[in-house]
Amino acid sequence: MGQTLARSVIGGFLWLAAASLLATTAFAQTVGSEGLSPTLSAIKTAHTVRLGYRESSPPFSFLDQSGRPIGYSLELCEAIVEEIGVEVDDPNLKIDYVKVTSDDRIDAVLQNKIDLECGSTTANAERGKRVAFSPLMFVAGxxxxxxxxxxxxxxxxxxxxxxxxxxxxxxxxxxxxxxxxxxxxxxxxxxxxxxxxxxxxxxxxxxxxxxxxxxxxxxxxxxxxxxxxxxxGDYLSYDPYGIMFRKGEPQLAAVVERAFRKLGSNRDLVPLYNKWFTARLPTGERLNVPISLQLEEAFKAMDDSASANN
The missing domain is CATH 3.40.190.10 (Periplasmic binding protein-like II)
Structure with a gap:
């Protein structure tokens, strides 16, 4: 992957994240502790987080031999669920797995059918007008x-x-x-x-x-x-991945960001990557795809950010 173009893609991804953080700051100034955002409030009421998963996007989101959704993206989403539990004061939140496809995943978020989309979704400016994304979790093309x-x-x-x-x-x-x-x-x-x-x-x-x-x-x-x-073939596009969720809820965006920072500060992101991309998968195969320099730098930046905020 060309480093200049890859860095520009990651730069654009960071711009989306920065916009989310600015919205979070505005939220904190105007709302404070008056209540939970719509998604978090619904989760607290239902005691359940709905995770959108893909059936055939290994190693991000796919089914094991027993038909259970597993993958790198789902583990990241499970870390976000833990952080949501802290935010809504419910440490025993249940998870409801909801199947989505590449064609209906954005609508599933917009139509409130899922709370987090845990697949292999590219975060770009066009989609960023409709939905929000987590920090960078992978770069593909x-x-x-x-x-x-x-x-x-x-x-x-x-x-x-x-x-x-x-x-x-x-x-x-x-x-x-x-x-x-x-x-x-x-x-x-x-x-x-x-x-x-x-x-x-x-x-x-x-x-x-x-x-x-x-x-x-x-x-x-x-x-x-x-x-x-x-x-x-050469790369015909460069695609930074993120966890997708509803736009316009800065409190939820802050929770997602915090979950990633915690993974970064505990240095859990690289071992989690290696579990799904270099080690043998639960389904038996091995991808042997070492972490890219660009992604490693992005993870390190999250670690540095978490350390600066501690």
Missing amino acids: TKLMVPKGAAVFGVADLKGRTVVVTKGTTNEQAMHAADKKYALGLNIVTSPDHEQSYQMLADGKADAFATDDILLSGLIARHKAQDKFRVT
């Missing part, structure tokens, strides 16, 4: 999955061919942009979720599957398909 023996090494090699993308993703936008930029005449088709996109490629209904590189690697590992498919 759009690449291509192709059959191992295919003569495809970049998007230009797909001229006139079929590419599947998952509906409602930034990858869908990236492929349309590449198609237009390079006049490729692509047949871009969509499917409801990453697993279905993978199956379209596996069934020969598409020549490539375009999504974030880490998700492609996760699907290949999960299907033990290293001898069938490979990830290739």
Whole structure:
């Protein structure tokens, strides 16, 4: 990943976080301790936090062999739930897991169907107009999955061919942009979720599957398909991930921020990353994706911020 562009993406992500913190400050000045925000109040009343999860976004959010939602994003969300418990004075909050897809996840937040979306969602300025995001938890980018023996090494090699993308993703936008930029005449088709996109490629209904590189690697590992498919091409987008929640609730934003700072101050973020990206997953596969310098720097910044506030 080009360092200059990657840093600019992270810089934009930090801008979103700064805007959230400014809103938090304004909230503290005007509301103080008069009550809980709507989401926190509803959680306190129901004694339950609703976590949106994805079925096939390993290692962020996916199902284990027993059908239980697990993953890196869900563990981060569980840390946020603990902090919500502190905020609403209820240490025994229950968790209700609610399935979402790439296409309906934002609406699930906007329509109050979930409290936190714990998947593999890119935080960008366009989405930031509608929803709020946690601090940075990962940086990915759009690449291509192709059959191992295919003569495809970049998007230009797909001229006139079929590419599947998952509906409602930034990858869908990236492929349309590449198609237009390079006049490729692509047949871009969509499917409801990453697993279905993978199956379209596996069934020969598409020549490539375009999504974030880490998700492609996760699907290949999960299907033990290293001898069938490979990830290739230059990055067609750079996508910083965050936990998504409702916009306009600075008190909730402050709780999310505090949960991340606590993980940073306890130096839990890198071990948590390693648990899901370098160690063997509960489902048996291993991704072997070491932490990037950019993400390690972002985690260190959270550690430094937490130390400065102590």
